[in-house]
Amino acid sequence: MTKDLERDLGLVSVVAISTGAMIGSGIFVLPGIAMNEAGPSVILAFALAAVLVVPAALSIAELGTAMPDAGGDYVFIERGIGPAAGTIAGLGTWLMLMFKGALALVGGMFYLDVLVQLPSHAAAAVVIGTVLILINLFGVKQTGQLQSIMVVVLIVILSVFVIATITRVDGAQYEPFFDDGYSGLIAATTTVLVSYAGVTKIAAVAEEIENPGRNLPLGLFGSLILTAFLYILIVFVLVGVVDPAQLADSNIPMVDAVDAVGWAGVWVLDSAQLLFIAVAAIVLAAILALVSTANAGVLTASRYPLAMSRDDLLPDQFAHVHSRFRTPTTAILVTGGAMLFIIVALPVEDIAKTAGAFQILVYALVCASLIAFRERPLEWYDPDFHAPGYPWVQIFGIVSGLYIISQMDLLPQVGAVGITVFGLAWYLWYARSKVDREGVAVDAARRQAGRQFVSETESRLDEATTDGDEILIALRQDASRLEENRLLQVAAPVAQTRGSQIRVVRFDEVPDQYPLDQATGQTPSDIEFEERTDDLADQYDVDIEVGEIVSHDTKHAVVNYAERRGVDLIITRSDPVSRLRTLFGRDSDWIMEHAPCDVVFVQPGAFDSLSELAIVTDRSPFNDPLKIELADAIAGVAGANLRFVFAAGDDPSEQYLETIQDYHDELDNRCYAPVEGVVVKSDDTDALVESLAGADMVMLSTVTHRRLPDLLFAQRSDRVAARLDQPVILVHSQKSRRTTFLEPIIDRVLFRS
Known part of the structure; x- marks a missing residue:
C-alpha cells in the first residue's frame, strides 16, 4: 500500500526552510570570494543575482501549486519535458544539494574554530551532520520547527550586527565602485547566484506543505525578498568596514567585520568584552546559518530520490515512507550518508562550485517546463497561482541562465556537462526500459486532445442542427x-x-x-x-x-x-x-x-468529382469539430467517403493509440458519411502527405501566422498544403486563438511536425 507524506509545513516553516537554505555561504563564505572578483560592486552582484532567480521562482510557484508533489523542480521538468530530462535534473540537483549541504557544514566549522579549537573540521561536521539526519528521520514537522527556530535566531543576530556596524562604514572603501568593470560584476554574479538556490528548493517538499496554493508562492517570495535584503545590506556593511585586501582573502568575513569595528565607548562594557560578545554572536549566527543550510539540504535533497523512485527512475527502495514518522527513511539515509562521505573524502568547495552551473541550468529548464505546460491544452493543469509576465519572464530566465553559464570558468562548465552526462547515462542504462511515457506536456496533451475530440465533436454536431x-x-x-x-x-x-x-x-x-x-x-x-x-x-x-x-x-x-x-x-x-x-x-x-x-479558406481547385475527402486532425480540440461538421456535410451531398488522418508522432504510447481508435470509432457513429480512420505513426511531413494520397480533397486546420516564429518554422498545414495537388480547405475555429507567439515554436520542438 502506498503511503503519503503528512502535510505539516505552514507558511512560517516554508519561509524558514527556504530562507535557511539560502542564508549560509552567501553571507558567511562567498562575500570574500566575490569581492576578489568585482570589488565594491559585489553589492550589486548580490542584487543582480536575486533578479536572475525571479523567473525560476515564479515558475516554481505556479508549477508547485498545480503539482504539489514531493520532488519539486525535478517533477516539473520530468512531467513537462520527459523522463530523460527529468532524470538528468533529478540526479544532478540531488548531487548539487548534497555538495552544498556538505560545504555548509564544513564552512560552519571554520567559524566554530574561532572560539573552540577543533581537532578536525571534518569530524565535527560529521557529528553535526549525523544529528541532522536523525532529526529528519523523525519527521518533517520537527524539521520545520527546528528550521524556524534557527532562522529566527539567525535573523535577530544579523539584524543587530547591521545596526551596530552600519554607522561605522567608510565611504571611501566603495570607490571606485566598479573596480573590475562589467566583467568583474558578471563574474561575481555567477559566483553568488548559487546563494539563492534554496528559494526554489522548498517546492521539493510541496507534498508536505499545508495549503500549498497559498503558502508555497507566499513562502517563496517572502524568503527571496528577505534573503536578498539581508544579503545586500550585510555585504554593504562588509565592504564598508573591512579592508578590501583582507576581505578578498577571508574565509570568515563576518568575524573580520566584527574585528574591524571599533568598540570603545559602546554601552557600559569595555571594548574587549564587547568584541568577545560580538564575535561569539557572529559565530553562533554562522553556525546556525550554515547548519540550517545543511539541514534544508538533507530535507529537500532526500525528496528527489523519493520522487524519482515513484517514477521508476530509481529503485523502489527510495520510495519507502516510514509508517509512523511519514518520512522517506531510505532516501534520507542515503542522502545523509553521501553528504558525510563527501565531507570526509572529497574537495567539497571545488565540487560545490561545479554544481553551481548545473543549478543555473535547472533554473532554465524549469522556465522551459512552465512554457511547455502553458502552451498545451491540459485539462488538469489548474494552478492556484499564475506567474505574471508570462512568457517574457520565462524567456528572460532561459536566456540569462545560458548567458551566465557561458561567462563561468571552465571548471563549473565542465562540472555541469559531467553531471548532465552522468544523468543521461543512468537514464539510458537503468530507467529507459522501465518507463513508457513522454513528458506530460507532450503525452497528456496528445491523450487529452483525443478525449476532447470526442466530446467537442459531439457538441459541434449537435449544435449544427440549430x-x-x-x-x-x-x-x-x-x-x-x-x-x-x-x-x-x-x-x-x-x-x-x-x-x-x-x-x-x-x-x-x-x-x-x-x-x-x-x-x-x-x-x-x-x-x-x-x-x-x-x-x-x-x-x-x-x-x-x-x-x-x-x-x-x-x-x-x-x-x-x-x-x-x-x-x-x-x-x-x-x-x-x-x-x-x-x-x-x-x-x-x-x-x-x-x-x-x-x-474557412478555400484554395484553388475544382470539386467536380468528389469520392473521398481526407481530414487531417489536430492535436488541439478546437478546429477538429468544425472540420468534421463541414466534411460530413460536404461528403453527404456528394456521396463521398471520409478519411480521418491523425498524425500520432514517433513512438506513440499504446494508451494514446487506443484513445485515437476510440475517437475514430465515435466519428464513425456520429458521421453520416462512411468513415475510415488512419493513424500515421510519424512526425515526418512526407509520411503525412503520403497518407493523403488518393483523396479528392483535403481539409486542414490553420491558425494565425506569427511573423517571427512562422518565418523560422512554417506551420504544418502550410507545409502539407504546399505539397498537395488536390484542392485544400483550411479551417479556423474562433476558439483556436494562440495563447502566445510561442505555440508554433513549442509545436515544432515538442512534436517536430
Whole structure:
C-alpha cells in the first residue's frame, strides 16, 4: 500500500526552510570570494543575482501549486519535458544539494574554530551532520520547527550586527565602485547566484506543505525578498568596514567585520568584552546559518530520490515512507550518508562550485517546463497561482541562465556537462526500459486532445442542427465565376445541414483617396454577378442573398460586416502563403484574428468529382469539430467517403493509440458519411502527405501566422498544403486563438511536425 507524506509545513516553516537554505555561504563564505572578483560592486552582484532567480521562482510557484508533489523542480521538468530530462535534473540537483549541504557544514566549522579549537573540521561536521539526519528521520514537522527556530535566531543576530556596524562604514572603501568593470560584476554574479538556490528548493517538499496554493508562492517570495535584503545590506556593511585586501582573502568575513569595528565607548562594557560578545554572536549566527543550510539540504535533497523512485527512475527502495514518522527513511539515509562521505573524502568547495552551473541550468529548464505546460491544452493543469509576465519572464530566465553559464570558468562548465552526462547515462542504462511515457506536456496533451475530440465533436454536431445560422461567402472584387462556384460548393451543404441562409457578398476595394460614395453605382459587372449568383442558388437549392460592399480595406469590411450581421461562418478564398506575406502581414491572418466567428479558406481547385475527402486532425480540440461538421456535410451531398488522418508522432504510447481508435470509432457513429480512420505513426511531413494520397480533397486546420516564429518554422498545414495537388480547405475555429507567439515554436520542438 502506498503511503503519503503528512502535510505539516505552514507558511512560517516554508519561509524558514527556504530562507535557511539560502542564508549560509552567501553571507558567511562567498562575500570574500566575490569581492576578489568585482570589488565594491559585489553589492550589486548580490542584487543582480536575486533578479536572475525571479523567473525560476515564479515558475516554481505556479508549477508547485498545480503539482504539489514531493520532488519539486525535478517533477516539473520530468512531467513537462520527459523522463530523460527529468532524470538528468533529478540526479544532478540531488548531487548539487548534497555538495552544498556538505560545504555548509564544513564552512560552519571554520567559524566554530574561532572560539573552540577543533581537532578536525571534518569530524565535527560529521557529528553535526549525523544529528541532522536523525532529526529528519523523525519527521518533517520537527524539521520545520527546528528550521524556524534557527532562522529566527539567525535573523535577530544579523539584524543587530547591521545596526551596530552600519554607522561605522567608510565611504571611501566603495570607490571606485566598479573596480573590475562589467566583467568583474558578471563574474561575481555567477559566483553568488548559487546563494539563492534554496528559494526554489522548498517546492521539493510541496507534498508536505499545508495549503500549498497559498503558502508555497507566499513562502517563496517572502524568503527571496528577505534573503536578498539581508544579503545586500550585510555585504554593504562588509565592504564598508573591512579592508578590501583582507576581505578578498577571508574565509570568515563576518568575524573580520566584527574585528574591524571599533568598540570603545559602546554601552557600559569595555571594548574587549564587547568584541568577545560580538564575535561569539557572529559565530553562533554562522553556525546556525550554515547548519540550517545543511539541514534544508538533507530535507529537500532526500525528496528527489523519493520522487524519482515513484517514477521508476530509481529503485523502489527510495520510495519507502516510514509508517509512523511519514518520512522517506531510505532516501534520507542515503542522502545523509553521501553528504558525510563527501565531507570526509572529497574537495567539497571545488565540487560545490561545479554544481553551481548545473543549478543555473535547472533554473532554465524549469522556465522551459512552465512554457511547455502553458502552451498545451491540459485539462488538469489548474494552478492556484499564475506567474505574471508570462512568457517574457520565462524567456528572460532561459536566456540569462545560458548567458551566465557561458561567462563561468571552465571548471563549473565542465562540472555541469559531467553531471548532465552522468544523468543521461543512468537514464539510458537503468530507467529507459522501465518507463513508457513522454513528458506530460507532450503525452497528456496528445491523450487529452483525443478525449476532447470526442466530446467537442459531439457538441459541434449537435449544435449544427440549430436553424437560423448565417453563412457569409466573402468574395474579392476580382473573383471569377469558378471561384464563386467553388465557395458555394463548400457553403451549400453546410447551409442545408444547418438550415442556414447564405449571403454572397462581393467586397470591392477602392484607393483611400477615392470617395466611397462615388464607387457605389451599379455596373454591368455587378448585374452579371447578381444574375449568376441567382443561377447558383437554383442549382444548390439553398436560400442565397447577394450584396456588394465598397470599402477602402477589404479585410476590415469583411469583419465589420460579419459582426453587424451576426454571421456564424465566413467562407472565403485563401491567400497564397509565402514568407514575404507573413513578414508584412496577410489579410487572412487579420481576419482570423478579429472575426467574430469561424473562418474557412478555400484554395484553388475544382470539386467536380468528389469520392473521398481526407481530414487531417489536430492535436488541439478546437478546429477538429468544425472540420468534421463541414466534411460530413460536404461528403453527404456528394456521396463521398471520409478519411480521418491523425498524425500520432514517433513512438506513440499504446494508451494514446487506443484513445485515437476510440475517437475514430465515435466519428464513425456520429458521421453520416462512411468513415475510415488512419493513424500515421510519424512526425515526418512526407509520411503525412503520403497518407493523403488518393483523396479528392483535403481539409486542414490553420491558425494565425506569427511573423517571427512562422518565418523560422512554417506551420504544418502550410507545409502539407504546399505539397498537395488536390484542392485544400483550411479551417479556423474562433476558439483556436494562440495563447502566445510561442505555440508554433513549442509545436515544432515538442512534436517536430
